[in-house]
Amino acid sequence: MTSLILCVGASVFAQDKPEPKYKPYPVQKSDTPNGSGEPNFSKPASPTASRAILARPPQSGKEPMLLLGPKNQPFTEMIAHTTKLDYFECDGIVAPWFKELLVAELNYFAELNEMPFVKGDACVVSIGTTKSLTPGRISIHLYTNQQRLTACIRNEQCPIFRSISLIPKGQVLYRSYFLSDMSRKLISQHCVTDKGKLHSDTTCYSVD
Numbered sequence: 080m081t082s083l084i085l086c087v088g089a090s091v092f093a094q095d096k097p098e099p100k101y102k103p104y105p106v107q108k109s110d111t112p113n114g115s116g117e118p119n120f121s122k123p124a125s126p127t128a129s130r131a132i133l134a135r136p137p138q139s140g141k142e143p144m145l146l147l148g149p150k151n152q153p154f155t156e157m158i159a160h161t162t163k164l165d166y167f168e169c170d171g172i173v174a175p176w177f178k179e180l181l182v183a184e185l186n187y188f189a190e191l192n193e194m195p196f197v198k199g200d201a202c203v204v205s206i207g208t209t210k211s212l213t214p215g216r217i218s219i220h221l222y223t224n225q226q227r228l229t230a231c232i233r234n235e236q237c238p239i240f241r242s243i244s245l246i247p248k249g250q251v252l253y254r255s256y257f258l259s260d261m262s263r264k265l266i267s268q269h270c271v272t273d274k275g276k277l278h279s280d281t282t283c284y285s286v287d
Contacts, residue, residue, distance in 0.1 A: 107215070112220070136183035138275070140176030144252070145245075147172065151206060151215050159232045163211040166232050169202035173219060178202065179253070184271060185221055188256055192267050194239060195241050197221040201228040205242075218244040238262060246283040255283035 137266040148154050169178060181279040182199040189196060207214045220242045222228040229239040239262075244255040251273035258267040270283040278286045 106195060120160070136180040137176040139179065140174055142174040142176065143176045144174055145172055145204075145217065146174070147217075151217070153204070153206075161208075161235075163208055164205040165208060167204045167206070169199075169204055169219065172204050173202070178219075181219055184254065185241055185243065185258075188258055188267060188269055189241065190260060192260070192265060193239075194258060194260060195223050197223055197241065201225050203228060203232060216244055218242050228252065246270075248283070248286075253283035253286065257282075 090252075115167050126243045146154065151170050152249070153167045155167050155171045157165050157167055173181075178199050182197060186196045199221060201224050205218045205220060207216040220228075220231070220240075222231065222241070223239075227239070231240065238260070240257070240259045242257045244257070246253045246255050253273060254271040256269045256271065259265060268280060268282055270278040270281055272286070
């Protein structure tokens, strides 16, 4: 995966050829119903998702989505390491407005699958190592509490798992959501484009 650098005040794609620039997601009235700023989902929202859709998260902010240094590395200290993933605290990496957006979208999908909501306070960023299937891939993981977070990243005990992988698509990033509940043998995957359009039951790798 191409190395991504998102610095204070600017977003830069690190490579030798001309660099595309990732920017905070703009709000476009044509992409949101009645200009409300809600995701332009490709199918009607289920009535059971009413609590989540009322969150009305911000679609952009003054800060870049992520703050990363050279070679896609955070400025903060690593908190955990596995053969395939390096873990870091979300604070200092994920912009507050962007995390609020991710939490709202994730809770929307969680409510559709009758899973507990998250608040965003138990949050880690993972970066794929050279031994990962997708080296350099950036994902944000959210948990219901700090105990669940610790059990998952340190002991690999993740009965209910939620993650958002950021997938480069040209000049923008798509958000690929993965939710699972091992006790119910449930796996749910969705892709949200940079414009807020939902593609259900698929990853962003298969969305143009």
